Amino acid sequence: xxxxxxxFRNGLKVEVDGNPYVMTYFQFVKPGKGTAFTRTxxxxxLTGAVIERTYRTGETLQAAEVENTTMEFLYKEGEAYNFMxxxxxxxxxxxxxxxxxxxxxxxxxxxxxxxxxxxxxxxxTLPNFIEAEISFCEPGIKGNTATGGNKPAxxxxxxxxxxxxxxxxxxxxxxxxxxxxxxxxxxx
Amino acid sequence: xxxxxxxxxxxTIIRQKSVLLHAIRTWFWENxxxxxxxxxxxxxxxxxxxxxxxxxRERWLHTSPEFAMKRLLxxxxxxxxxxxxCFRDEEVGVHHSREFSMLEWYxxxxxxxxLMNETEALLQTCxxxxxxxxxxxxxxxxxxxxxxxxSPEDWLxxxxxxxxxxxxxxxxxxxxxxxxxxxxxIRGQYADxxxxxxxxxxxxNAFYEEREAQEVRHRWEKNNNARIEAGKNPHPIDHHFLDAxxxxxxxxxxxxxxDRLLMVLLxxxxxxxxxxxxxxxxxxx
Numbered sequence: 385x386x387x388x389x390x391x392f393r394n395g396l397k398v399e400v401d402g403n404p405y406v407m408t409y410f411q412f413v414k415p416g417k418g419t420a421f422t423r424t425x426x427x428x429x430l431t432g433a434v435i436e437r438t439y440r441t442g443e444t445l446q447a448a449e450v451e452n453t454t455m456e457f458l459y460k461e462g463e464a465y466n467f468m469x470x471x472x473x474x475x476x477x478x479x480x481x482x483x484x485x486x487x488x489x490x491x492x493x494x495x496x497x498x499x500x501x502x503x504x505x506x507x508x509t510l511p512n513f514i515e516a517e518i519s520f521c522e523p524g525i526k527g528n529t530a531t532g533g534n535k536p537a538x539x540x541x542x543x544x545x546x547x548x549x550x551x552x553x554x555x556x557x558x559x560x561x562x563x564x565x566x567x568x569x570x571x572x
Numbered sequence: 573x574x575x576x577x578x579x580x581x582x583x584t585i586i587r588q589k590s591v592l593l594h595a596i597r598t599w600f601w602e603n604x605x606x607x608x609x610x611x612x613x614x615x616x617x618x619x620x621x622x623x624x625x626x627x628x629r630e631r632w633l634h635t636s637p638e639f640a641m642k643r644l645l646x647x648x649x650x651x652x653x654x655x656x657x658c659f660r661d662e663e664v665g666v667h668h669s670r671e672f673s674m675l676e677w678y679x680x681x682x683x684x685x686x687l688m689n690e691t692e693a694l695l696q697t698c699x700x701x702x703x704x705x706x707x708x709x710x711x712x713x714x715x716x717x718x719x720x721x722x723s724p725e726d727w728l729x730x731x732x733x734x735x736x737x738x739x740x741x742x743x744x745x746x747x748x749x750x751x752x753x754x755x756x757x758i759r760g761q762y763a764d765x766x767x768x769x770x771x772x773x774x775x776x777n778a779f780y781e782e783r784e785a786q787e788v789r790h791r792w793e794k795n796n797n798a799r800i801e802a803g804k805n806p807h808p809i810d811h812h813f814l815d816a817x818x819x820x821x822x823x824x825x826x827x828x829x830x831d832r833l834l835m836v837l838l839x840x841x842x843x844x845x846x847x848x849x850x851x852x853x854x855x856x857x
Contacts, residue, residue: 412666412668417752417754419622421729440729461683
């Protein structure tokens, strides 16, 4: 399937130079001096890198064979992270090298979006917030419940975040996966 | 100037457009120009390879009032301007609309350098009327930006892909390659035309006008042949205009997109926001 420049729109998933891209911007440009063009911004669905490309009217872009599937994280076995499709109960193993940045937030039963490109899982998108238990941090300072500095904390899922001094080991916290920042404590 | 669209409703834009129109008409009046109204339904649209006119019965909706206004110059008018809707098919985008307002003016006896000064003066008047500031306008030869020996296809692609997005905030670009002459006169190696850009948006297009009928006919035939080769219909030749060209006095003319000017001055992100889409509004009523 191919897209004409007149079919360009935001969110279109296309293949450029053998990589899947999502269109994040398009603009029809017709100089008074000649033919029409469409300027685009394309975001690489694997790396997140953004490129700018201009297309002549009549040029086409190949649709990218990509698909997003909601899946639940099951367990880690060696270097492989195992996920299950919640509709088909099909399981898939994704190597740690593919999801290096995200793997540290994976907790059991966490739902993520798995991106398939040409029928192969190529990346995952985490929820913006996850909840995890603090597996280790230095003890809190008595009386300091509101202000003060931060201290490092290790989470059960593997991530490390800065938490306020009053937070204790064994407590559950909410973390923003986009910024790797502590948000709040969670009652469990 | 940085007011967002959300805080700017249609009635504000209508008011500001009225202020702009008043300032423009006053400026032209004070500078000795006559306001003219030429027919919008014309026997022949602009003779360009890449302009698509909208047919209407046995005529066309004009793509600009160029031919009719030049004929007025042959009848002895010296300074004329027009504010008029123009129509170009197949042009829709944030800076394009099939129907848009054109401000076009012609002045006998001046070249493009004088017209650049006049354009800047008018622009300043418009900005003052709306209480906004303008970027400094730099004058740049196209050959300083792009190799004039590039093929027309490569030149234009590079222009859109690389040059236009990186122009200074205010720019008058002049001396175009000969193939881009349209109806401007060739002077030396270059076509004597200029374009005005603000914030990367092409606002106006000016020519020192070609005055030889034979040359005009030659260019039109070339354009029509290119259209036929591209599988499009050729445009009918406007013989009245062709007959008049030889009597055209030395003059320069410029066409400026008024909706785009309003976009730039009011910092509005899309041309549709400067236009009244009453049809869409009435769906809610």
